Amino acid sequence: MSSTGGQMWYHRLSHLQSRLQDLLRGRVTHWALQQSNFKSLFPLAIYWHHTASKSLNCVWQQHEDHFELQYANNVMRFDYVWLRDHCRSASCYNSKTHQRSLDTASVDLCIQPKTIHLDETTLFFTWPDGHVTRYDLDWLVKNSYEGQKQKVIQPRILWNAEIYQQAQVPAVDFQTFLETKEGLKNFLQNFLLYGIAFVENVPPTQKHTEKVAERISLIRETIYGRMWFFTSDFSRGDTAYTNLALDRHTDTTYFQEPCGIQVFHCLKHEGTGGRTLLVDGFYAAEQVLQKAPEEFELLSKVPLKHEYIENVGECQNHMIGVGPVLNTYPWNKELYLIRYNNYDRAVINTVPYDVVHRWYTAHRTLTRELRRPENEFWVKLKPGKVLFIDNWRVLHGRESFTGYRQLCGCYLTRDDVLNTARLLGLQA
């Protein structure tokens, strides 16, 4: 612990400044009344605590309403309630179940540590009731807001047709995929990075397709069933069940949580056309962000409805899903879901007319990017080749076709795919 008079003065000044800011923001109510002389502006000694070992490169400061830590090139600020709440002591946290035992509601919202001290790389907070919380410095770095802000949840490689083809992403063989951990891991790694992945040499039956799907996830049963099988017989009230072309879109936009993954296996096609179109929605959205950030912002803020109304024979459904086209995490602005289906978009009645107009402009910009021929990856699905599509990221479409065409597949729950990936050591 060392602090020169000059440093101390500087930090007292900055503390005064932040107290004044607090006051202006109305956070400190009694301040003006209570502070009659200059000296009492500093109820706590505010100075930097340095570690004995300079090589550790750690300094910290105990402010009245937060703890400030500088360590390993990070400046971090921690709320005291947060620090108390995340205590990993045996009485506060069950490390067997990885669950909190502490009742957070029992923590005084104005709590402040009685003392703080650092030993090697562990910080010790002693609370007013005598309870001690220890924090490893690296744990704090890893779990601080400032640390998370600079990280992505999901590393991805955004692609256009050229980038994807140049990457020469290999398809995984059916047996390798089913029988080896490496096969599964490689497949999932590629799927996470690109949002699409193929398994090849799969016997062209619905049963084998189901086996492939079950290797990575739970199948998400929907109004279309668990495993689905379809032709152009219009057995359901949707254009997918015809031989017409389908422009790029994501599926089940009319669910509050659109299906995470779509699995396609073409079991038979005797005819022409019918190629599958794939477009990386995040690549296109990234272009919008570069070219027109305010339009990106609008697409991520304006909530829209999508709708599925069906009345064909026994099939009667009315689904409504609400959400913006682009969905980003607020703390790091990372995209995690695109909801784009111009067929299924419902009446827009959730925004006033002037916002509507700006939204149409932004939607046009995104559509222009999505439709650039260089962003289109076309593939003809053949029996034996199973395609997995990240339906939260990659749009699919199809060319019109002639003749008899059978497609089977299913939707997967995203949580369970990511669960499998994490258990294999992948970042997801």
Ligand SMILES: C[N+](C)(C)CCCC[C@H](N)C(=O)O
């Ligand atoms: C895949 N499967 C044929 C079962 C369903 C197709 C759903 C089609 C709907 N318009 C959507 O985009 O969600």
Ligand SMILES: O=C(O)CCC(=O)C(=O)O
């Ligand atoms: O027929 C196809 O290739 C795909 C149709 C489609 O978009 C769907 O089933 O979701």
Ligand SMILES: [Fe+2]
């Ligand atoms: Fe679709």
